[in-house]
Amino acid sequence: MAGRLRAPTGRYGGRSAEERQAERRRRFLDAALQLFGDSPGYRSTTVAALSEAAGLSTRQFYEEFRTLEDVLADLHLKVNDWAEEAVLAAAADTEGLAIEDRATAIFRSYAGNVTADPRRIRITFVEIVGVSPRLEEQRLARRARWVDFICAEAQAAAERGEAAPRDYRVAATAFIGSVNGLIHDWSAGWVPATLDEVVDELVRQLLGILRPGGWSPTAP
Structure with missing residues (x-):
């Protein structure tokens, strides 16, 4: 359908879309281990702060997680x-x-x-x-x-x-x-x-x- 965005399925930089998604998710979880598990803690962490620590964008965050x-x-x-x-x-x-x-x-x-x-x-x-x-x-x-x-x-x-x-x-x-x-x-x-x-x-x-x-x- 015209105008509908679809998830990329090809390879980019030698990695598949699934591999790139798994890498993004891993980076968010690694950043969360640091921010939630050390400072400032889960309750004081924002989406923006987590995305910055992961080296990714808030848009990419919401592609992987809801909250x-x-x-x-x-x-x-x-x-x-x-x-x-x-x-x-x-x-x-x-x-x-x-x-x-x-x-x-x-x-x-x-x-x-x-x-x-x-x-x-x-x-x-x-x-x-x-x-x-x-x-x-x-x-x-x-x-x-x-x-x-x-x-x-x-x-x-x-x-x-x-x-x-x-x-x-x-x-x-x-x-x-x-x-x-x-x-x-x-x-x-x-x-x-x-x-x-x-x-x-x-x-x-x-x-x-x-x-x-x-x-x-x-x-x-």
Whole structure:
């Protein structure tokens, strides 16, 4: 139809339209990690400021996103994906090990990933909170994935005789809250400990949940 704009489909500079779009989106998310995760923070960032930090125009921003909240939503998912990938890799590498060794490796991978960049911690535990009902739903949904992971690990440990057999849903939910709080407080400098000491404490807490007083592991 005459007068209707269509998205470019050919190659330009050796890259397809899809590749150029992915590059623009990556640049916006990289800029958002800096501005949302450091200074001035999500609530004080404007579309113009984000576009300038990305080296792109506001027109290009609105070609990729509707609002800054959309950017924060994507960034929150990406940060969680990075942590989840690290945890799943550690879980795969420790298949068959005792629960103590497996939990230590998993938590060390998680803690190392999220604390490697303080901006990721701020995105996950600070900037995402209370923004909107939509983002609260997303935040709790991603948290539920971590609860599911702990429940699955606990159930597998119980089947191996390394943990008491019971429904771990409530305990896992409480434990994830403890993990998030401790990691955030440690990163903020409020916990006088090394990261290894933080991981060791999380493992002790988890083992205390899996092995209540009066219960002992059974032979496989």
